[in-house]
Structures are given as structure tokens and as C-alpha cells.
Amino acid sequence: MNKTKLAFIYEIFMLLLALISVSFIWIANPSLHYVDTIVWLIFVLDVSVRFFRSESKWEYIKKHPLDIIAIIPFDSIFLFARFARIFRLIRLIAMASHFAKPIFSIIQTNGLHKMITFTCGLIFISAIPIYLIEPKINTYQDALWWSIVTATTVGYGDLSPATLAGRLIAILLMIFGIGLIGMTTGSIATYFISHTKETNSTVAFIKQELDRYDQLSEADIETLQILLEKLKTEKAQI
Structure with a gap:
């Protein structure tokens, strides 16, 4: 690791x-x-x-x-x-x-924030018809609980849909729940890969510029100093 x-x-x-x-x-x-x-x-x-x-x-x-x-x-x-x-x-x-900065960076990766927003909205909205049509679910709180455990694929089994419409809603929730888990995993991997690539490309650029140190202008030197400070700060935070 x-x-x-x-x-x-x-x-x-x-x-x-x-x-x-x-x-x-x-x-x-x-x-x-x-x-x-x-x-x-x-x-x-x-x-x-x-x-x-x-x-x-x-x-x-x-x-x-x-x-x-x-x-x-x-x-x-x-x-x-x-x-x-x-x-x-x-x-x-x-x-x-x-x-919290890395978490926000991951959420913004690959449109994950849109998927999170849509899935959360779907969970709250789908609980309404479940509450109205399912005979075994008597409160909206129970319907919301069912929607959450279904979307997260936990599925405790304490509540389950008995109607066709309820089962179709369950399938929809599971599809988006699994999709959200997959996107989250992919976004975390992308975050680490892009972070490593960004660091490596910065180091490569600095080395390339140092190879022609005798041709560097004052502006070039100032840019290199900024990049070095950035790398040093990132390393200090690890």
C-alpha cells in the first residue's frame, strides 16, 4: 500500500x-x-x-x-x-x-456526485409508492428503511414487497445501488491513479527544465519554485 x-x-x-x-x-x-x-x-x-x-x-x-x-x-x-x-x-x-478534501475530490470524479444525488433522490421518492401500495409496510419510515437497505443491497429481509409494482421498484433500486457502489470504487481508483500521474508528470517537467538550466528565465525559475513548493507541501501532508 x-x-x-x-x-x-x-x-x-x-x-x-x-x-x-x-x-x-x-x-x-x-x-x-x-x-x-x-x-x-x-x-x-x-x-x-x-x-x-x-x-x-x-x-x-x-x-x-x-x-x-x-x-x-x-x-x-x-x-x-x-x-x-x-x-x-x-x-x-x-x-x-x-x-475532507480527498473525499470531495473523489465525489467530483467521473460524475459520482450526480449519481449520488440521483440515487438518494430515487430512494426517497420510491419510498412513497412502496408506502402506498405495499400492505405489509404501514409507515413512510418503514418504506424509506426498505428503500435504503434495498439500494445498498443489504436486504435484511424484515420487509419485502408483495406486489408486482413493488418488486419492479426493488429491481430499479438494486440496479442503481449496485451502479453507485461500482462508480464509487472506480472513482476512488481514478483518484489515486490521477494523483500519482499528476505528481509524476510534475517531477518529469521539473527534471526536463533543469536539463536546460542555463537557458531558464526568471519566470521559468519562479515557476519551478512554485512547483517544488507544491510537491513539498503534498509530501509533508502524507
Whole structure:
């Protein structure tokens, strides 16, 4: 597994931790405080590593002010719940600013965002006729639950269509659900391949330009500096 894939897995993991932390806002359970503290410590470690690896500490602070705010333990300083909630949300925003970028890039790949939008709309809309025509499904919530498990091909079997129309809707949901899973897998693969190709092409261009270093203009040198800084920044984030 290459560094790009490891970095992507790490970013997903950190984003999930942030979501878990924010979910504790509405759960009044003292035992969850320890889990929240562990999440906070992991985030502090991540910010600390990024801070000390940055060449200009002041530039890092200016570009990532939410990071600095998010690692301050306001939960302990402010005992009022509303303040704790605000700063937990800040923590989520700070972490998402780092770790959600690859996810948004993948969603924009190969038109995946359109497929996600269409499939989600189909799930909500198809639940309406299922609720109206299926005798065993008595609420829209049950119909929506059935639509979701059918589209995701989980199929628990607790609810199933008995009418022909319901079964046709089920087939339609399964087709688009399987298609969405396939497109998601393909988009993830495309993201890694294109990211690697982009890096390799940039390195090849830099090498080509350095071969004619005696002919480079000031503008060419400035362009190379920008590209090198970009590559260095990307490597530091892995």
C-alpha cells in the first residue's frame, strides 16, 4: 500500500473521529467523556506534527487558525454546555478542512456526485409508492428503511414487497445501488491513479527544465519554485 492510500485512510479516520466527537454533543453520558478526550488528544498530536513539520510556524498559524483554537480544551475551561458544543463544532470544521478534501475530490470524479444525488433522490421518492401500495409496510419510515437497505443491497429481509409494482421498484433500486457502489470504487481508483500521474508528470517537467538550466528565465525559475513548493507541501501532508 503506497503513501497516498495510507494518507487517504488516515484522513478518513480523522474525519470519522471528528464526527464521533461532535455526536457526543447531544449525548449526556459521563463515560463518553473519556472517549472524547482520546479523540481530542489524537487531534492535538496531529496538529502538533503538522506544526513542527512546517517550515514557517507563523505561516502555519495564519493559515490554520481553527486548528489552534480547536486544540484548546475549552470543554474544561467553560463548563456551560453551549460553549462546549460551539468549540466541538469548531474542532469538526478544523479537521474537515484538512481531511475532507480527498473525499470531495473523489465525489467530483467521473460524475459520482450526480449519481449520488440521483440515487438518494430515487430512494426517497420510491419510498412513497412502496408506502402506498405495499400492505405489509404501514409507515413512510418503514418504506424509506426498505428503500435504503434495498439500494445498498443489504436486504435484511424484515420487509419485502408483495406486489408486482413493488418488486419492479426493488429491481430499479438494486440496479442503481449496485451502479453507485461500482462508480464509487472506480472513482476512488481514478483518484489515486490521477494523483500519482499528476505528481509524476510534475517531477518529469521539473527534471526536463533543469536539463536546460542555463537557458531558464526568471519566470521559468519562479515557476519551478512554485512547483517544488507544491510537491513539498503534498509530501509533508502524507
